[in-house]
Amino acid sequence: MKTQQVKIHFLGAAGTVTGSKFLLETGAGNILIDCGMFQGLKELRLLNWKPFPFPPKEIDLIVLTHGHLDHTGFLPRLSREGYKGKITGTAPTLAIAKVILQDSAQIQEEEAKQANEDDTGTHHPSLPLYTVRDAEATIKNFQPVEPGQWHIFNESIKYRFQTNGHIIGSSFIELEIFGKIFLFSGDVGRENDTLLEPPKKPEWADYLFLESTYGNRLHPPEETDSILIKTIQEILEKKGNLIIPSFAVERMQTLMVRLWKLYKAGKIPPIPVFVDSPMGNNVLAVFQNFSSWHKLSLQEFIEMQKHFRIITSYKDTWNTIDDPRSKVVIAGSGMVTGGRILTYLRYLIEDDKNIIMLAGFQAEGTRGRQLLEGAHEIKIFGKFCAVKAKILHIQNLSAHADQGELLEWISQLKNIPEQVFLIHGEETARDALRVKIKDLYKWKVQLPALNEVVTIQLTTSEQEN
Incomplete structure (x- = not known):
């Protein structure tokens, strides 16, 4: 038997709904799940300007759950700071991400220009977080993958996308690392969406990373x-x-x-x-x-x-x-x-x-x-x-599952997760969901803090390596 270590860096969407970034640091490679921009409160937006807390050049792969700005909007900045590797997602996810990054980069440039013309910026001169050129360089590294199939990263790591009904192309991601399943929900969609099929339900998760945007609410039965x-x-x-x-x-x-x-x-x-x-x-x-x-x-x-x-x-x-x-x-x-x-x-x-x-x-x-x-x-x-x-x-148009739908989404798991991490939710929302999961399923639930690093020790057989 051999002990392997996985360090999980919660670099965004921990105690907040924006800036989704989760880095899995392993002896077999470093994988970033989503690379979103912080939005909303000024104290959150300022985080976009801080140096990335992990060397971008040491990240081996980025996988995207979907194309929204709070899951993809930091990609050009990360590329500027040194990441040159592959960025994967479903084909529609990457098509949406392309549109969003081009738009975001243009806005960044326009706002910097306006701040310089009006002399209203905090810094002189005001600079964009990233440029259109940065966005275009990032988009060149997009590589679409098919959902429902396992994709081999190396002999110790493989990953799979499964559709989850949030927006077109959106998925939850299963990573098998040293024989254990690390499951990232992404943003879970609705059961009766106007445009999309219902989310697929996961069947196994040793470590579950679950969104909690509406963790304390039920969508009203409004028509x-x-x-x-x-x-x-x-x-x-x-x-x-x-x-x-x-x-x-x-x-x-x-x-x-x-x-x-x-x-x-x-x-x-x-x-x-x-x-x-x-x-x-x-x-x-x-x-x-x-x-x-x-x-x-x-x-x-x-x-x-x-x-x-x-x-x-x-x-x-x-x-x-x-x-x-x-x-x-x-x-x-x-x-x-x-x-x-x-x-x-x-x-x-x-x-x-x-x-x-x-x-x-x-x-x-x-x-x-x-x-x-x-x-x-x-x-x-x-x-x-x-x-x-x-x-x-009007709340019933939300593309996010509510508390009841999130609990239903995890109901088909055939195992008891060793640990559940609630992410992508404000504090009151994810704490309410934590209580519900503990009461209903008796699972271990953790509320990670921003920039917290959790270390997991995995015992594996020599043959798995």
Whole structure:
């Protein structure tokens, strides 16, 4: 028998929902699971600028659960700091990551330029976290892999992606290291998603790393379509607008499909619906290119897009704001942190005829969270705007499993995990899930802290090495 050591570095999404990064340091190789950017609170965003706590050149492989910014957005910075290896994920995941990284890099450059022009930056000169060139160099290292198949890294390590229904291409990851299964849930999706098939359920995990975004909540049994119908009727009566801040990936496409189906069924009138998100437009192309990964046929997806007015220029954003008709506007970003939605809210949030519909999780430190908690004003482009529009929160469109769905997702495990680590959740959420798992399953549950390193000793036979 031989003892092998695995060190787990919790470099992000530990006590928070952003910045997912989990490094497995082993004698057979060092593997990074996800490489996300910190978002939300300033104290978290500043972490993006700190030197990476592990030498990037000593990382041998990066595997991605899905393409969201908080799981991929730090990749170009890591590449700039020295990582030159392979970055793997499913084909749709890498297609989404490409769109997101190109957009993020452009924003980084634009914000740095603006800060220098306005002399508002903390540093002189202000620099981007990374550039478009950095993003393009990173994307060259993308290598897609098929889900459901074991991929051999070396004689001691292999890995497999299994679809988990969060966004197109998303997966949970099983790593077999020295004969033990380290399972990373990624973000687990919903059982009855509008666009995606239900998440596959894992069957074995010696060490389970489980997301806990909604670990303390159950999604309400609300009827999303009924809320959309009622809200559209209300803005038509008020002669107002429905403004929906939306994530560009999955949420925007889900809203489009739901509104299209309601219109086809005669449940809402032919109200103009504008979709304003350059990134969202690029994501539509990903959905079209990977039609086997979602429930709509290619023909249905093409027909659906024709129902919407897709905005491609900033000039058309202003034309839409000036359009006096009642309308629906879906614009990025989902937590109101940036993007085209800010331009709409700057001019429409102070009118009580309008309705703002928040459609998903709102992290700490975001304008979306402020609106959700009843802020009477929010700051947009340096100006405080009074919140006079009605604020709605529609929770059942979330792409994250709630507490009950997470407990159901792990219910098919045939073994008792040696250790469960709750990640990707705020403290109250993951502690509530910890209590539930301990009460229901009697498993050992740990709440790792940011930058904590946990060492696991594995006893293996000589033949396994």
